[in-house]
Amino acid sequence: MLRLEKLTKVYKTGDKALSDVNLEVPKGQVLALIGPSGAGKSTMIRCINRLVEPTSGTVTLDGVEISKLGAGGLRRERRRMGMIFQEYALVERLSVMENVLSGRLGYVGFWRSFLRKFPQSDVDEAFRLLDRVGLVEMADKRADELSGGQRQRVGICRALIQDPSVLLVDEPTASLDPKTSRQIMRLIVELCEERDLAAIVNIHDVALAQMFVSRVVGLEKGTVVFDGAPEELTEDVLTRIYGQEDWSETIQKVEDDDEEDAAK
Amino acid sequence: MAISTNDGVKVWQRRDRNGQLKLWAMWLVGTAVFMWSWQQISSVTTWAFFWDAPRIAADIGGRAVPPRWSYMDQLWEPLWDTLNIATLGTVMALMMAVPVAFLAARNTTPSAMFIRPIALLIIVSSRSINSLIWALLLVKIIGPGIFAGLIAIAIRSIGFCAKLLYEAIEEIDEAQVEAITATGASRWQVMAYGIVPQVLPAFAGISVFRWDINLRESTVLGLVGAGGIGLQLQGSLNTLAWPQVSLILIIILLAVIVSEWVSAKVRGAII
C-alpha cells in the first residue's frame, strides 16, 4: 500500500508543481495518472522515490515513511520501487544484461557490482525476465543497438528485477509508435497482475490509459481533480483536466479500439 | 540559387548599415596595434642579421647535409626515454586528472561552493604553464634527468585532461544517472554504472590525444635538462654539430608522424 499525504513540491523558481496531493494506491492496483504537460505528473512520481525532494507532506510505502528516511534508508526503500522511464534511460553503452542487472545494485556491494560478479540467482532471474519479454537472445548486445520497444522492455526488466512492491512508470510510451505503445502498456499491466504489483503509470494518452487500467487520476496544476474508474471519464471531466476541447473524438476512439481488441 | 546570393548580400548590407563605423574603428585600432607591435619588434632587431639570414641559412643547410647517420647509435636510448616520459607522464596525469575532473564537473562535485573552485584552480594553473617551463622549474628543484621531465609532462597534462574530461562529464545524459539512482544504488555504484560508461569513450579519446601531444613536447624537454632526445639536440647545437642536428630533427619528425598515426588508429578503434 502506497500512501501520499498532503504532498507538496515547490521548485526553487517558485513554481508550485504539487499542492496537497492525497492518494492511496492499494496493493496490486494499476493506476493511470493523466493530465496536461506541466501538471506535475512527473514531479509526483519522482517525489515518491525522492529523485525530487518533496517540500512537505509524507510518502508511506507499506508502513515505512519514505519522506523521513536518511540516505542509507532511502537507498534500501528505493529497491522496492521500480521505475520505468520515458526515454528508456538505459545506460546506452552497457550490454542489455548489465542494464538488467543494474536493477540489483541496491542489493550488491560496490566491488561485486564493479567487477560484474552478481550472484547466480540474480543472473538467472535476469535471464528469466529477459525471456519473459522475449529478449533473451539480445542479452549480450549493447543497449544502443536495440529498437525503442526492445529498450523499453529492457527498462521493464531492470525495474522488475529489483523485486519491487510498486512500479513508478513515467510516460512509458511517449517515444514509441502506437502499436508498440500498446504492447508495452499491455506488458506492464500483465506483469503487475502476475506479481500483484501496484503501479502508478504517468501517461498523457488518455485513450491508451482507459484501455488498460482500472483507476484513473487526473492532475491539473498540481492538484487532483479527478479520481475514478476509466468509464467515468466524460467530456466534462476531460474538460476540467485539459481545458476546453472537443473530446468526443478521443472517447469515440477508445471504444473503437476496444472493439478492435476484442475482435482479435 | 540566386536567392541565396541575394541573401548573402543582404546579411552584409544590414551589418554595414549599423556597424559600419564600429567595424572601421575596429580595423583602425587593430592596424594601429599591429603597427605598434611591429615597431616594438623591429626596434630590438639587428636588421643586418636579417638581411644576412639567407646566406646563414644556406650555410647551415649546407653543413647539415648529409645527416650523420652513424650518430643514430647514440640516439636509441634517448628516444626510448622520450617515449617513456610521454607515456608514463600521460598515465600519471590521467590518474590525477580523473578525480580532479569529477570534483570540477558541476553535476558530480561534492561541493560547488568550495571544492569546485579548488579543482578549477588546479586545472587553470596546470594548463596555463607550458611543460617546458614546468621542466625548467623541476630541473631546478629535483635535479636534471628524465624524472623531472616525467613530472613536468604529468603536471602539464593534468589540467588539459581534467578540463576536457569534466566538460564530457557535464554533457552526460542525466536520465541514465537518474535511472541508476532510482534502483537504490549507492553513490559509487551510480558513478560506476551511470556516469563512467558514458564518459569512457571521451576518456579514451582524451588519453590518446594527450599522449600524442606529450610525445611532441617531450622531444624538446632535454633542452632544459629534463631528459630525452632534446638533450642530444642541445649538445649538438652547442657544439655546432649540424649534421647531428639534422639527423635528430629527422628522427623527431618521424616520431611525430608515427605518434599521430598511432593515435588516429587507436581513436578510430575506440569510437
Place this chain on the structure above:
Amino acid sequence: MSAALDARVGKPWKKPPFIASSALRWTMIIGSVIYLVLAIGSFDVNWARVYRGLDRGWQFFVAFTHPDFVSRAGEIKVGMIESVVMALASTVVGIAVSIPIGLGAARNISVLPIYLVCRAIVAISRALNEIVVAILLVAIFGFGPLAGFLTLSFATIGFLSKLLAEEIEDMDKVQAEAVRATGATWLQRYVFGILPQVIPRLIGLSIYRLDINFRESAVLGIVGAGGIGATLNTSFDRYEFDTAAAILLLIIGTVMVLEYLSGIIRARVQ
C-alpha cells in the same frame, strides 16, 4: 521456458570482453605489462637528490604567497610587452598568410598542384615543434623577438590553414556554385561565395590562436627567441623564486583574461 533460456539459466554470466579475440587480448595485456616494467625500470631516479629538492620545492611554493613584482620590475615589464607584442603580431601575420594557404589546401576549390604545396606547408608547420623551429630561427636570425615572431607566425599558419581548409571542405557547396553561376571571376568567387561563410569561424579560431601564441611566447625566451621566457629563465637560474612566482602569476593571469575574452568573442561571433 524457451530453449535459449534453458541454455543460459544456471550458467555463470560474464560481461562480453572489449576485445573479442582472447589471443589478441592477452597479447595486449602482457605487452603493456612488459612495457611498463621495462619503462619504469629504465628510470634512474636519484631519490636523495629529489629528497633534497623537496625543500627547494617548498620554498618555491611558498614564494607564491609573496611574489616579488618589484625587484626585477623593469625586466618583467620588457619581457611581458615583448611576449604580448610577439603574440599579437604573429597572429595577425599568421591569419593573413593562412587565408590564401587555407583556400589552396581545400580540396574542393583548389587545383591539385596548389593543393599539394599548401598541404605540405601545413604538414611541416604542424609536425615541427615551436621550440625546434625557434632554435633554428634563432640560429639564422640571431637572438631576439624577431625569431620568436617568425616562429609563432609559422605555427599559426599550420594551425589556421588546416582548420580553415577543413571548414571550406565542409561548407555548403551550393553557395559557391551560385556565385559561379553569376559569371563571377575567381577572385570574386572567393570573396563573395566562400569567405562570408567561414569568416565567423575564422575569427573565433584566430582569437583562440592568439591565446595559444601568448602561452607559447612565454617559453620561446628559453631558447633565446625573446619574450617573458628569458626573464623567467634568468630568475630560475638565479634561484629568485619570488620573481619567478611573480612572472608565473602574470602569465596565468594573462592567459585567464585572454581565455575569458576569447570565450566572449567566440560566443558573440558564432
